[in-house]
Amino acid sequence: MNSEAKGYAMGFSESIWSDPVEYLRSVNPNDPVMFLSPAALQTQAQRFLDGFPGLVTYAVKSNPDEAVVDNLAAAGVSGFDVASPEEIAMIRRLVPDAALHYNNPVRAKHEIVFAVGRDVASYSVDSLSELDKLFALVPTHRENGERVEITARYKLPVAGAAYDFGAKFGATEELATEILTRVAAAGYTPSLTFHPGTQCVDPQAWDAYIRAAKRISDAAGVRIHRLNVGGGFPSHRVQAIVPSLDAIFHLIGRVTEEAFGEDAPALICEPGRALVADSMALATRIKGLRDDNHVFLNDGVYGAFSELPLMGAMDRITAWSPEGVQREGDTRRRTVFGPTCDSVDRLPGETPLPSDIEEGDYLLVQGMGAYSVATNTRFNGFGALAVHMVMDLSV
């Protein structure tokens, strides 16, 4: 251990371990541990920067760990999708020159005032009431003389994602047309945005949304400056399915050209999940094997597994003895519970695990970087989740 990684952003006193198992057998932690690989994170950022045909911004909410933000910035990510004054302040502090896109369509007036004071470049909106608040509080031009961008967020009834983002935000095409017309008339830069829903495995969702953007801009008679195609890019959650980001990037570029021709707007994406999920693995310890049947872990749905009831189980799991020896028994599916006394604290379905696991073993779960450290709670006194750096997540 303690080899210094060059080119990766690290905390001042942080040392980097070679892989998670080296840490587990050396420290035998009793609380759950999240392992971050700066190398894996920067490689994935590079995949987006090289492959996406436009500006790549990062949706901070998916993992606001400062080392994550630092490493994305080091890889060349220069724009951030933020949703609150807290996120705005953090990005301004860590990445002072970043472009801030405040894409939470409903904001209190004091939040808008805060954003203006931090030179936010772009705001999304999905209603006339919230648009009027922006008109009243946001000057048309930024400190550097550039126009402030306002993007109308619209929604379509499209399936394909793990859950429906249109249920909370997004204007109809008619309302988006009205918003776009008013934004242009008021002297802001007019743009459009959508979010196809998180873990969206159907590329056709982007196809339908991009063509709708053309209809909206035509109906408004407004040439849109940019089209933000959202987050929603899928991550590798289960062994059998490796989603192809390149196919989605290619489709987005092709359909934008087909729909808009010469007048194509610049593209932006704002991935959260697909950028960070594979940069972290979770180690959770088996507290008990109740009568050799149910598995009780020291982490659960009030901790790093918070989105599993919504998103479904994950199966890229290996098991390790406290001495760092991998359990290799035949696969047996078991019911797995988290540590709290709440009966909803169980993983969905049954989890495939080696049959020879024992109390005190560690389960190492890959693909845990998104919506895990951010939503971890201290419910029932659990949730002491540490983050440590590793060179390599694979073991």
Ligand SMILES: *Cc1c(COP(=O)(O)O)cnc(C)c1O
């Ligand atoms: C949550 C969110 C994202 C990120 O979504 P992922 O599915 O994690 O990629 C992007 N944009 C907006 C507006 C969001 O709310």
